[in-house]
Amino acid sequence: MEHPVTPNEARAALDSIDRGRRQVIDEIDLPRWYWFGLALGWVALGVITDLKHAWLTAVATFLFGAVHSSVAPRVVDGRHRSHRVSVRRELTGAQTARLVLGGIVALAFVTIGGSLAIAADGARHPVTITSIFVAVIIILGGPQLLAWVRRRVARDVA
Amino acid sequence: MAPARFDELIHPSTRLSLVALLAAADWAEFAFVRDQLDLSDSALSKQLSTLEEAGYVEIERPVRDRRRRVRTRLTDAGRAAFEGHVAALREIVATADPEHALA
Secondary structure, X not given: OOOOOOHHHHHHHHHHHHHHHHHHHOOOOOOHXXXXXXXXXXXXXXXXXXXXXXXXXXXHHHHHHHHHHHHHHXXXXXXXXXXXXXXXHHHHOOHHHHHHHHHHHHHHHHHHHHHHHHHHOOOOOHHHHHHHHHHHHHHHHXXXXXXXXXXXXXXXXX | OOOOOOOOOOOOHXXXXXXXXXXXXXXXXXXXXXXXXXXXXXXXXXXXXXXXXXXXXXXXXXXXXXXXXXXXXXXXXXXXXXXXXXXXXXXXXXXXXXXXXXX
């Protein structure tokens, strides 16, 4: 059977298709404001917890959870970094949301554990100190996590 | 997997890159596609018109923040044609290099 293009031309076309996919995969990310907002909220919650008013901490935690729940569904899947493109769900799957939300749960445990350890050492504001440390992890580590997701998606579609 | 079908309309390089990009997205703004493919507005409009006439893409003009934007997306027919074309290209490569195809 005669083909409309040579195998080399077909290979070049497949390479071009792969480049097109990668241009969209490069857009898998969370908006920068999400990481900064999360970090800021984390520190605010830490400061409020250190005030040692149980009701205030409860209200702040509820508000933090409510705001995050209203924002997260729109961004944590990593498909809408900007308003310029919507990455197809088949590319990202559910792994981005699972990683981000799993990371937040892990950081909550880090905050609790770190605060208890620092409090045992006699620090006056253990939760604030730990929250600042966690906020730095969020700001620096969040984009790194998404960069890893992009590499993984690119490898999977190759 | 879509049946292999070489598509002459999709195959030219600019159009192939355009369709490949749209195949990975639910939709993309005109400006995003233009920037990624390094095309002029008129060149991209021309390619999109050809694909729209074939029923392969849809062009939408949603209003957001009082600004009119242009979004484009692959139709189901466009996606099926693209997947068939990719399958056809893979078949051609596999015919020439069967060992590579099995790897």
